[in-house]
Amino acid sequence: MALALFMFAGVALAQDWREEGAIAGRISGIVTDQGGKPIAGAKVTLSHARGTPPQLTTDKNGKWQLVRIVSGTWTVQVEAPGYVTNKQTADVPPGAPRPPVKTVMEPVPPPVEAPPQQTELANTVPPEAVEAVRKGESFMKQAEGQMPEGEVTMSGIPGQVTPEQKKEFYKQAIAEFEKAQALLPDNLQIKQALAQAYYKAGELKQSVALLQQVHNAEPTNMGVLLLLINLLLENGQLEEGKALLDKLPAGTMTDPTALVNLGILFMNKSKLDDAWTYFDKAVTLDPNRGDLYYYRGLASLQKQKMAEAKADFQKVVQLAPDSSEAQQAQELLKQMK
Numbered sequence: 001m002a003l004a005l006f007m008f009a010g011v012a013l014a015q016d017w018r019e020e021g022a023i024a025g026r027i028s029g030i031v032t033d034q035g036g037k038p039i040a041g042a043k044v045t046l047s048h049a050r051g052t053p054p055q056l057t058t059d060k061n062g063k064w065q066l067v068r069i070v071s072g073t074w075t076v077q078v079e080a081p082g083y084v085t086n087k088q089t090a091d092v093p094p095g096a097p098r099p100p101v102k103t104v105m106e107p108v109p110p111p112v113e114a115p116p117q118q119t120e121l122a123n124t125v126p127p128e129a130v131e132a133v134r135k136g137e138s139f140m141k142q143a144e145g146q147m148p149e150g151e152v153t154m155s156g157i158p159g160q161v162t163p164e165q166k167k168e169f170y171k172q173a174i175a176e177f178e179k180a181q182a183l184l185p186d187n188l189q190i191k192q193a194l195a196q197a198y199y200k201a202g203e204l205k206q207s208v209a210l211l212q213q214v215h216n217a218e219p220t221n222m223g224v225l226l227l228l229i230n231l232l233l234e235n236g237q238l239e240e241g242k243a244l245l246d247k248l249p250a251g252t253m254t255d256p257t258a259l260v261n262l263g264i265l266f267m268n269k270s271k272l273d274d275a276w277t278y279f280d281k282a283v284t285l286d287p288n289r290g291d292l293y294y295y296r297g298l299a300s301l302q303k304q305k306m307a308e309a310k311a312d313f314q315k316v317v318q319l320a321p322d323s324s325e326a327q328q329a330q331e332l333l334k335q336m337k
Contacts, residue, residue, distance in 0.1 A: 017053055018068055019068055019070045020068060023071070025071045025092040025094055026065070027066050028100045029100045029102065030062050031044070031063075031103045032103070033104070034106065035255065037062075038058070039080050040061070040062060041057060041080070042062070042105070043056075043079045044077070045077040045079075046077075047074065047075045047077075048069070048070060048073070048075075050070055050072075053066060071093055073091055074090050075088075075089055076103070082107060082108055083105035083107055083108065091268065097298065100325075102257070104230075126184075129179070129180045130180075133176070133180045133190065135172075135176040136172075136173045136180065137173075139170070140196075142161065142169045143166045143169035143170050144161070177194040181194055192211070195208075195210035199231070204231065207231060228244065229244050230261075233265055238269065238271075238274075256281075259278045259279070259285065260278070260295060263277075263278035263282065272303045276296060279295045289319070289320075290315065290317075290325060291320065293312040293313070294313070297309045297311075297312030297329065300312060301332065310336055313329035314333065316329040317329055317330060317333075
């Protein structure tokens with residue numbers, strides 16, 4: 001099914017973000033949850049230094065698209081009920097296709113559980129640590145507008161938190177979790193809670209460092225390992241993320257999403273050989289998904305491997321003839337004749 005592109009009546013006062021002709025760019029994307037399931041109805045706000053188009057909404061397949069736009073750096077913000085707002089940037093080349101922007105939405109975090117030692121070792125866990133965890137958990141809830149019964153946000157209106165308030169809540173949560181960590185320095189749950197708070201506050205480097213400590217202590221915890229890989233990639237540490245991904249035990253990964261995301265990151269860094277390798281691994285993992293052949297075809301095209309690119313684009317059309325990737329693949333096939 002084609003990507004959703006919503007048209008709006010009337011003419012905006014400023015349309016500087018639009019472009020026509022052969023140099024016009026286009027941007028598309030897909031929004032999923034952490035399990036790879038598409039999120040329909042998500043609100044997508046695009047912005048450029050030359051203007052902001054009308055807001056888009058993802059279709060039932062979690063996809064969106066905007067065409068005839070200027071090249072350059074675009075900001076992509078995605079919002080969906082029950083998920084943390086995601087914001088990233090994407091570079092749009094003039095007149096050339098680019099991989100879809102992949103947005104993996106993180107659910108609003110559940111309350112942080114108190115350290116398990118408080119039940120088993122009630123006499124040895126400092127009550128100050130338990131209280132600090134409770135306060136940190138409360139601040140995390142307030143940052144997302146989700147309050148315990150009987151409590152409201154600083155604004156006095158449940159569910160309404162300004163960006164400034166959210167930033168302050170995360171800052172206070174970090175302070176409380178740091179208090180707890182100082183009292184229980186080896187507690188991995190507190191480290192994870194603190195890593196999450198740092199991540200929400202935009203302190204990615206500190207979050208990665210803490211999660212690395214948790215991984216070192218529990219190297220067989222695949223959930224932590226996959227999260228660490230994603231954070232390393234988001235922090236631009238492609239080689240570190242790649243090294244961990246390559247060490248995953250066979251059969252651990254059943255969804256190709258992480259492989260595709262890594263391929264796209266390498267493609268954006270113009271590391272085409274690495275990009276092709278991970279798109280190829282994604283195809284091997286799920287050979288019945290047409291979009292995976294599309295990504296690999298784009299990498300082959302940029303590597304000037306025309307025969308390989310053509311074969312992949314034809315495979316896209318064969319496997320998913322009604323998809324947006326198939327439409328774009330058909331356009332590229334026409335240009336390659």
